[in-house]
Amino acid sequence: MSTWLARRDAIAKLFAALLVTAAVVSTLDPVASLSVIGALLVLLPLTGVGLGTLWRRGWPILASAAGIFVFTVLFGARDSPVVAHLDWLGGLDVRQNAAGYALRLLAVGLPGFVVFATIDPTDLADSLVAHLRVSPRFAIGALAALRLAPLLADEYRLIRLARRARGTRAGVFSTLFGLLVAAIRRGIRLATAMEARGFDGGDSRTIARDTRFGWPDALVVAAGLALAMVVILLKFART
Known part of the structure; x- marks a missing residue:
């Protein structure tokens, strides 16, 4: 844009x-x-x-x-x-x-x-660190959350389709609970992957873009x- x-x-x-x-x-x-x-x-x-x-x-x-x-x-x-x-x-x-x-x-x-x-989302993370002196760990976490937010709508649709294919009633609350479980699992995997790549905030970081x-x-x-x-x-x- x-x-x-x-x-x-x-x-x-x-x-x-x-x-x-x-x-x-x-x-x-x-x-x-x-x-x-x-x-x-x-x-x-x-x-x-x-x-x-x-x-x-x-x-x-x-x-x-x-x-x-x-x-x-x-x-x-x-x-x-x-x-x-x-x-x-x-x-x-x-x-x-x-x-x-x-x-x-x-x-x-x-x-x-x-x-x-x-x-x-990347501009938001850079701006948080550069102007508000926010912890890079928090800024990168916010970046990851914003990147994953659009996937929730697709995940919700896939859960409903999967339940219909199994012949299970795809109620709103049960589907939302399944979406919550899937989001927690995705968040845990993402946190583990980010920590393995050095995004644990232990070292000082620089900003790539001015x-x-x-x-x-x-x-x-x-x-x-x-x-x-x-x-x-x-x-x-x-x-």
Whole structure:
């Protein structure tokens, strides 16, 4: 991926996302959450993540937000202001807290999704060691975990197919338990192999690729800070 945001430092993107997420978590104002969602969708071309990819990978967050919205509308507190009245659903009232919870979940999940979609695991490990002085053992472990994470979806699909081929009912929880067992076994083998190759952190290590924090990376942090300040200002302006 060679987009502008993908070329920026991993720590800068993580810090910017953390600032925005912290600001969004502090408020239930739907307008503040919508401002974050709108800003990230406008900046989406800079990330190289298309709307199709966003939908395929992010639909669980959207489904969770929809579930929270419906549950809060039906069973939430009735002291929240009404923002819409749905006559076609039997006069159902949509209150501000329902929209606030659902939109806040989207506004919290979207920055992390965009950031991790543009971060190369190797760049993240190098940046952790170079800028945050993180232990190489931890950074390399994080690199290995991120490299193996995409394999979990394929492993889940293979477990379901294997159980169907044996005539065993492929339930969700039993399949997830099998995936957990397989992930633990893979992690043990990987840890043993890494230790055998000298990744035990016993000796000092150097960084093969030079990682610099330049002004474009500072611009990413500044953009995250600006968006977080907008959320905070909207929070106090609408109280």
